[in-house]
């Protein structure tokens with residue numbers, strides 16, 4: 001059924017970079033046979049899934065939406081992919097994204113943008129626009145995203161789907177094409193909080209192959225959703241971030257939907273208070289120094305030698321010449337912008353002034369979160385300042401694009417879990433409400449968000 005839906009809608013939506021109908025059907029048949037043989041199967045066995053094309057999949061192309069990896073077929077699986085296969089979930093294919101997950105609209109994919117199923121003249125968010133659009137258009141019941149600065153939650157908000165960023169280190173980074181290693185966090189994209197929680201419990205958990213993976217037990221998010229769905233939030237204290245409340249630039253319709261959500265949370269028994277997080281206003285500039293710095297280091301591996309694209313190697317040109325022409329042809333404009341920014345921020349003479357300062361701001365933001373969580377169980381905000389915008393509306397000025405991440409980035413810098421859940425419409429387009437919780441309290445975020453469904 002999902003493959004038929006893909007056949008019907010993919011020409012318009014372009015959520016996928018690769019579709020593996022045969023592989024998906026083969027897994028589905030295996031599950032049918034296992035079920036017929038009376039085998040005990042996991043909760044999501046046989047449930048199809050789409051995977052963001054920045055997570056490596058053995059034998060299936062992984063491009064990160066870059067010409068640099070256009071014909072690359074990984075020889076191994078990411079830990080997440082392994083766990084999805086072990087859960088016997090048919091993999092429908094790989095979804096579109098902004099090149100190397102850098103962007104907020106999927107317009108920076110080297111293979112053309114994805115369209116928002118709500119209005120095909122509009123963006124599906126980014127970087128994980130393909131995963132969100134696939135779920136929103138019912139081409140896949142579940143998908144995997146990666147959230148470095150909001151790329152699971154913001155596409156979720158603007159496509160009316162659920163997007164959950166787990167605690168950093170709660171899900172393995174092994175086998176993600178690295179963007180910003182201190183921030184990259186894979187997680188679920190789904191229709192409902194329960195679906196997201198079921199997938200979360202499959203992909204989360206310690207991985208010795210990821211040096212920043214957390215060795216503690218996975219928070220019980222499925223049980224938390226069941227608790228949230230009872231609609232009783234009494235005993236929970238939720239904080240509204242003062243600085244976000246007065247923040248400029250948010251669309252009135254988005255704020256109205258968010259306020260309705262807050263009212264519902266209060267009616268369900270939550271105690272709502274205001275909490276000041278004075279350093280959140282510096283999150284965006286700090287992120288746009290830290291993420292490009294790490295990206296400039298991570299993307300140095302694309303040198304035209306080891307794997308991926310190689311341009312201009314005629315047997316006579318120097319290594320440096322081949323490297324330069326490969327990078328010139330292989331990277332898109334936004335990726336080049338980040339590499340240049342990051343290289344500059346890390347360069348001798350500037351590193352203290354830019355990268356060092358950004359790291360200090362990161363610490364201050366973490367302290368804001370810690371102080372807030374001394375008073376409240378979770379923080380609430382809109383997920384994004386605006387609904388899905390039209391193609392081209394923000395590509396002319398990088399800063400306008402970066403503003404999409406205003407509310408999502410603080411929790412990335414801190415490392416705690418954050419979930420976006422649909423909270424209504426603004427001018428007929430979906431808006432999201434974000435719940436941010438303390439590190440390794442993913443269950444709290446899931447519980448609160450589920451109560452809103």
Ligand code: GLN
Nearest residue numbers: 101102103148149150151
């Ligand atoms: N918009 C953010 C960026 O461009 C999102 C990154 C992400 O979460 N992958 O960096």
